[in-house]
Amino acid sequence: IVSRCAEKIKPSLDTIRRKLSESPLVHCDETGTNIDGKxxxxxxxxxxxxxxxxxxxxxxYEGIKSVGVLPDYHGIIVHDCxxxxxxxxxxxxxxxxxxxxxxxxxxIENHPEQVWAGKFKKLLLRMKKAxxxxxAAGKEALSMFTIQNYKREYNNIIKDxxxxxxxxxxxxxxxxxxxRGKILALIDxxxxxxxxxxxxxxxxxxxxxxxxxxxxxxxxxxxxxxxGCFRSRTGAEEYLGLMSFISTARKNGxxxxxxxxxxxxxxx
Numbered sequence: 523i524v525s526r527c528a529e530k531i532k533p534s535l536d537t538i539r540r541k542l543s544e545s546p547l548v549h550c551d552e553t554g555t556n557i558d559g560k561x562x563x564x565x566x567x568x569x570x571x572x573x574x575x576x577x578x579x580x581x582x583y584e585g586i587k588s589v590g591v592l593p594d595y596h597g598i599i600v601h602d603c604x605x606x607x608x609x610x611x612x613x614x615x616x617x618x619x620x621x622x623x624x625x626x627x628x629x630i631e632n633h634p635e636q637v638w639a640g641k642f643k644k645l646l647l648r649m650k651k652a653x654x655x656x657x658a659a660g661k662e663a664l665s666m667f668t669i670q671n672y673k674r675e676y677n678n679i680i681k682d683x684x685x686x687x688x689x690x691x692x693x694x695x696x697x698x699x700x701x702r703g704k705i706l707a708l709i710d711x712x713x714x715x716x717x718x719x720x721x722x723x724x725x726x727x728x729x730x731x732x733x734x735x736x737x738x739x740x741x742x743x744x745x746x747x748x749x750g751c752f753r754s755r756t757g758a759e760e761y762l763g764l765m766s767f768i769s770t771a772r773k774n775g776x777x778x779x780x781x782x783x784x785x786x787x788x789x790x
Contacts (some may be wrong), residue, residue: 523786524760524761524764525758525760526565526786527564527613527714527764527782527785527786528759528764529759530624530785530788531764531767531785532763532778533767534677534770534785535574535765535767538572538770539574539589539591539598541571541572542567542568542569542572542574542591543545543591543594543595545569545571545572545790546592546597546598546727547569547597547598547600547727547728547771548567548568548569548584548591548597548598548599548600549566549567549569549598549599549600549601549729549734549735549736549738550565550567550592550599550600550601550607550732550733551565551566551602551732551735551736551739552564552565552585552739553566553599553742553743553744554564554581555577555584555742555743555745555746555751555758556746556750556751556752557577557751557753557754557755557758558696558751558753558754559751559753560579560757562577562579563577563578563579563581563585563739564576564577564578564580564641564739564762565577565585565588565589566735566738566739566740567589567591567592567629567732567735568735568738569734569774570713570734571770572770573738573764573765573766573770573773574589574591575738575742575763575766575767576588576590576759577737577755577758577759577762581606582605583606584611584714586605586606586610587746590641591634591741591754592610592613593610595610595613596612596613596643597614597615597707598614598615598616598721598725598728599613599614599615599773600615600616600617600618600728600729600731600732600734600735601615601616601617601623601724601732601735601754602618602732603617603618603621603622603711603715603718604768612687614721615715615718616718616721616722616728616729616780617718617721618714618731618732619646619650619719619720619722619730619731620731620732620733621728621732621759622646622719622729622753623643623646623647623710625708626640626642626643626775627643628780629641629705629708633705633719635686636683636686636687636705637682637686638679638680638682638683638686639683640683641679641725642679642683642712642771644726645672645675645679649672649720649723649764650722652664652672652723653723653726653730654769656708656726657692657726661726662726663724663725663726664723664724664726667700668696669720672720672723673716673720676716676719676720680709680712680716682784683709683769684709685713687706687709689703690702690703690706691780702768707710724752731748738769740762741765742762742765743764760779764782767781767785
């Protein structure tokens with residue numbers, strides 16, 4: 523029955539993938555699962571109307587590319603700053619600030635001497651509050667004065683962060699690059715990708731986080747915890763196709779039961 527339903531919904535999945543390719547904004551995420559005892563990666567591209575998931579042996583660029591949405595995409599992609607997403611040109615990147623808050627909370631809890639982390643966390647939350655108030659008031663954008671003030675504060679905090687974390691000294695007669703550590707690596711990311719971090723403030727239609735993708739892919743983690751693994755690649759692909767179809771149906775006002783019933787009763 524599962525295989526028969528998966529075969530029936532293939533035209534719908536092609537439509538979902540095409541709709542996502544044409545949409546102005548998508549969320550991206552990936553998560554690991556086991557297929558026949560081997561680690562594979564489930565890749566998700568979704569938005570408020572559509573969900574599309576596939577599986578690949580690779581987590582990085584090739585795995586993301588195999589989904590078939592991002593290679594020719596030219597809109598905004600919201601992601602968790604995974605390095606492979608930055609390899610896609612022709613798109614506008616937006617970094618999930620919820621992920622940044624988790625990293626900042628870890629620094630605040632484990633390294634109280636890092637004063638800049640608390641300042642940056644408060645800045646992100648104030649930026650989010652300003653954006654939410656503007657959206658609630660029906661505004662199309664924040665004033666340039668407000669945006670520039672936040673960006674100026676952003677720059678000052680990053681400057682303080684580098685002051686608290688001087689460049690590591692390379693030992694003599696040691697080859698290779700010096701490890702910068704997680705804290706300095708985060709500071710480097712915040713400086714390098716400032717535009718992507720602040721995009722939600724400049725464009726009110728861009729979300730603060732990528733919770734949409736995380737919600738859409740959560741079912742895979744639940745199934746992996748309950749069942750342990752998929753028995754075959756074919757079974758995993760059929761399951762992901764069905765979950766993509768059902769998730770899309772729910773987003774468009776159709777419950778799971780009737781969506782599957784309609785798919786099975788379809789004659790073509």
